[in-house]
Amino acid sequence: MASTLISAKLPPDVDPTKAPIAFGRRALPKLSREIQSPELLTQQRALMALCDLVHDPENVYQAVQIGFLENLKTLLLHHDSTVRQKTTEILYIMAMHNVGRQGLIQNAVIPVLTELLDDPEDICRKNTHQVLDMMAKLPEGAVDILHAGLIPLLVVRLKTESDEIQELILGTLSNCLRMEASEALATDAITILKEKLTHPSATIRNKAAQVILEIGTHPEGKSTVCEEVIPLLVSLLEDTDPEVQASAAGALMFATIKPKGRCLALRAEAIPRLLKLVAVENSKARLSAIKTLTMLAEVAEGRRKLLERTDIFQQCLRDPSEAVKRAAEIAIRVIRWKPF
């Protein structure tokens, strides 16, 4: 009679589309052999089974140890679309664990993924971009993506792909451009991003603003951003979505570091909107808004306008977040600074 105890193992499933899994440690080696078999059905079944197994981090570790990634690399270029789709899905799930990410970097999987960016199947492309997105979150992964020369390709695809994939691409770009922005600037990414800032979808606007933020952390990026994007960003400060507001405030934060950017922002009437953001108790936009106002207070004109409104900053001193308190103190100090 079956007992009511729940075991640690997954329930036995009689899914005919999956290959039967061997017991314990033998599961993955058997699947690795099946994957290399010449028959298509065996490969597909093995991939489906692997897809389920790989959700467990221990299996990910074991898979990386027994050299599964070499087989998966070969399968990425298979002619059958199901095989490719499943392989990319498996890589995505592996990339969600750090062990898997390290394994992907060591086995140089990313250059092979470049080939899949033009895959005719939507789902394969989506999975590929998901893998790249995950990889970019790791600094070494971002460096790897930069070395593989993927940035120009991704920027080009921003124009053509669907919305979902665009979000993924923007996420990848924002993490990679944190390292280095020169390639993106060379391919004129700013123009494309400007369009995205006015996209109907809020997530895309948010992510585009984040990419601009990351570009602005680099000196050469700052000048480009100053010239073209500041008015748009200031208008985004009044967007309906709070995330978008926060990202726009962050992007402005970096754009106003240079004196030129400060003047442009002041001329675009950024101060009232930023003050509105600071007054709201939402902490996401608050920190960035306070910082931006600090930047603007370095200019005499800004200081003049802000001297009247220091009460708002006094309010921020009572915020529960440590960072906001510090930022508010610095802001007050800068506003009250006099040249003599």
Added chain:
Amino acid sequence: MRSAFPALPRDGCLGALQPRRCGSGSPLRPPPCCLPCARRRRRPPPCPTPTAALPAPCPPALSTEHRWRPTSRECPKHAALPECIHHPNAFEIQRQREARRKALARKRAEEQIQLRTPEPVEGREHVHVQTELYLEEISDRIIEVDVECQTDAFLDRPPTPFFVPAKTGRDVATQIEEGELFDFDIEVKPILEVLVGKTIEQALLEVMEEEELAKLLAHQRAYAELRNAELAEVQRLEEQDRRYREEKERCKQQQMEMLQKEKETMEKIAAQAFAKRYLTDLIPSVFNNLHESGFFYDPIERDIETEFLPWLMTEVEETLEKKTLGRVMLDSLIRTVTEKRLDVFSQKPLPDQVEAPAEEHRPTDNAPQVAAETEAADQAVTADEETDQPAAEDQASHHITFQSEEANQEAMEDSETD
């Protein structure tokens, strides 16, 4: 199932046996092949081995022409499976082989028996003779009577009747109602629990994974925001620092320029003072020098010196020359006159008186001419002294006028020498 063999005729002579007609024989059993019987003239000796045991597995008949195919014992159903057929075949083959071997052995034995009979003596011959008590008619054709017997068609073995032992014991009846042995609802509970539990566990795992990811993402975003804020602060401070440094540099630069200018100004002033002092002496000395070298002159004095006095000198010269010229002219006049007078005196003494009044007239006519001529002579003298002689020659005719002139000149000389 063993087929019953027909009883062999007891006389031992195996004639040609008619093929047994089997009405409805087993379909699998091949009809025995009827081979022509080899006619034997003599009675074959009884086979040494007992062959009475008929139900032997293979009929050990001596005449091996009749090859009995041993019937297959197998039931029809075995024949259907390929595996079972093989074994009996091998067994059959083995049996056949054994039969053949035995037959060969017997044949040899028979031949040996046959060879025991010695050959007939010359002139005699062996004749087959019956030696029995009762003679028998030996003919080829044996009276045969066909007797058939046929077993019934193959009937399946009738089923064994049920063995019903005698009834002993007591009769007791029992009945299982519906729902007593197995109640679905109760039985299914643990199975359902397991099923549902596993499903929910799986779902929970998936949801937890997603939640974990979402939490990680949120954590990352918060961290990213903090990091961005700090980075912005760092960059702002860098910018500020850069500005201050530039400002400082500029101030320093300005200050240095100012100092430089001051220094220059001081040097200029010093230089100016020194130069002034140096130059105070310069002007007087310069003036002195110039004065000494004659650059500063009294204009009247200069004028007198440069113009008047030369003019005066030239005038004096002219006058003197005129005088000289006059004297020269006079000299020449006198000369000519004297020469002429000499000529005249040497020629004639009369024309003297005619010439004297002509000469007296001439001085009165020539007086204004002489004045004009003396002026001209003056001018000629001043212009060119070489024209003295022509002038003198011009005035040769007017030599008398010079007398008066000479008187004037003498007067002027006197005045001059005074």
